[in-house]
Amino acid sequence: MSRRTAFLHLKRLLGASRSPLPPPPRSVLRSPAPPPLLQRRSCSSSPLLSFFSGNTAVSDAYESNLFPVHQGHGERRLGESQAEEEVAKYIPVKAFFLSTSIDLKSLQTENSSDVIPPTSRSSNCVALRYNDFQPETSDSVVKESVHYRHVIVFQYGSAVLFNIADHEAERYLDIIRKHASGLVPEMRKDDYAVVEKPSLEAWMEGGLDYITLKCLDIDGIRIIGSVLGQSIALDHYVRQVDDMVEEFTDINRGMEKTGTFNMNRNKLFQLVGRANSSLADVILKLGLFDRSEIAWKNANYAQILEYLREEYELAQRIGNLDFKLKFVEHNIHFLQEVLQNRKSDHMEWLIIILLLVENILSFYDLAMKV
Numbered sequence: 001m002s003r004r005t006a007f008l009h010l011k012r013l014l015g016a017s018r019s020p021l022p023p024p025p026r027s028v029l030r031s032p033a034p035p036p037l038l039q040r041r042s043c044s045s046s047p048l049l050s051f052f053s054g055n056t057a058v059s060d061a062y063e064s065n066l067f068p069v070h071q072g073h074g075e076r077r078l079g080e081s082q083a084e085e086e087v088a089k090y091i092p093v094k095a096f097f098l099s100t101s102i103d104l105k106s107l108q109t110e111n112s113s114d115v116i117p118p119t120s121r122s123s124n125c126v127a128l129r130y131n132d133f134q135p136e137t138s139d140s141v142v143k144e145s146v147h148y149r150h151v152i153v154f155q156y157g158s159a160v161l162f163n164i165a166d167h168e169a170e171r172y173l174d175i176i177r178k179h180a181s182g183l184v185p186e187m188r189k190d191d192y193a194v195v196e197k198p199s200l201e202a203w204m205e206g207g208l209d210y211i212t213l214k215c216l217d218i219d220g221i222r223i224i225g226s227v228l229g230q231s232i233a234l235d236h237y238v239r240q241v242d243d244m245v246e247e248f249t250d251i252n253r254g255m256e257k258t259g260t261f262n263m264n265r266n267k268l269f270q271l272v273g274r275a276n277s278s279l280a281d282v283i284l285k286l287g288l289f290d291r292s293e294i295a296w297k298n299a300n301y302a303q304i305l306e307y308l309r310e311e312y313e314l315a316q317r318i319g320n321l322d323f324k325l326k327f328v329e330h331n332i333h334f335l336q337e338v339l340q341n342r343k344s345d346h347m348e349w350l351i352i353i354l355l356l357v358e359n360i361l362s363f364y365d366l367a368m369k370v
Contacts, residue, residue: 091163091216093192095228096173097236099157100182100281107153107179116150119219120293124155124285125229127222130172150218151175152225156285157182158233160225162194190232194224203300206307213304219294223301227308230286234317237278241324244275248331261335268335275328288318 104126108115116127128151150162151172159176161169177183193210205212213220248271255261282288295302309315 089196089216091194091196092165093194093224093228094161094164094166094169095190095192095225095232096159096161096169097157097184097188097232098159098173098176099180099184101180102153102155102157102159102176103179103181104153104155107176110178111175116218119222122293124287125222125226126153127151127218127225128153150221152222152229154226154229154233156229156233156281157184157236158229160228162221162225184236188232188235190228190235192224192228204304204307206311211304211307219298219301220304223292223294223304224308226292227305227312227314230288231312231314233286234282234288234314234321237282238317238321238324240274240278241321241328244271244328245324247271248328251335252331261338263335263339265339268332268339271328272332275325275332279325282318282321288314 104123108126111128114128114130116129118127130149130151149164149168149172151164152160152162153176154160157180159173161172164172191209194216195207195210195212196214196216197212198214200212200214203214211224251261251263292301292305295305
């Protein structure tokens with residue numbers, strides 16, 4: 001073979017090697033989309049519902065501040081037209097007043113694994129977190145998702161449950177009753193709700209029996225729980241004072257008709273003790289006038305606190321309670337004066353009788369001497 005023939009043969013070989021490869025099938029170029037349950041969301045877009053794969057590490061700070069919502073409690077779609085569908089989380093909140101006192105130390109000791117460390121120096125409440133799984137689901141990814149339920153227990157006898165359904169509440173209340181004293185005969189209950197909406201422009205928005213927040217964390221749960229716990233406990237003490245006002249009203253009506261009243265001193269002292277203990281519990285135990293360290297450090301929580309206090313009309317209800325207690329106090333002082341005057345009259349009559357007996361004896365002695 002000549003040199004020219006060999007050169008042409010080599011050129012053909014090089015040209016064949018530079019020819020482009022045939023394009024791969026379209027199915028190879030398009031990667032499959034991940035299933036809906038495995039699509040990860042950023043912390044800012046979904047702090048209450050997260051699904052973790054086996055190789056994902058979750059920090060303690062994340063676990064202590066973000067709370068997935070039980071799927072059975074509902075997810076409301078907000079933006080169908082958005083590139084990534086956003087989900088609003090609906091968290092039911094239930095406040096109960098069980099007793100006049102709860103031993104928080106024994107409660108912490110028995111449930112130490114569920115206690116959330118406090119974020120402030122306040123010692124009148126304990127925050128508990130429970131991890132529940134979905135036993136009815138068969139999807140392995142859903143089984144690994146943790147659903148947090150929170151219980152805030154206050155020393156004065158209130159308990160606020162977050163993300164717990166009605167049929168599940170009794171199980172958590174039984175845990176608290178073991179450490180409660182002075183159980184009330186009729187437990188009081190109040191329902192509320194928190195809607196978490198990460199796309200909210202403002203930090204919070206109010207609604208009818210619910211509040212919408214941009215993000216809910218443990219400090220927000222403590223703030224909301226404190227107001228609901230104070231409100232439900234205040235209802236109990238207002239009911240007690242109303243009973244005393246009604247009792248004094250009946251006494252005054254009886255005095256209006258007969259001009260006197262039939263009440264012994266011991267019963268009056270019992271009313272005095274009830275009025276004083278109710279006032280002390282409202283002022284000292286409930287801490288209605290105490291400053292919240294969480295709200296003091298963060299203006300967002302201060303906004304939530306002020307809104308809820310206004311929503312539940314705590315200031316007006318305290319004013320009404322103070323007016324009723326003053327009415328009870330005025331009636332107590334009046335009845336005490338009446339009883340004191342009645343006692344003085346009895347003493348005067350006793351003295352008169354003694355003087356009369358003494359005079360009779362003196363006349364008898366004179367008559368015998370004569």
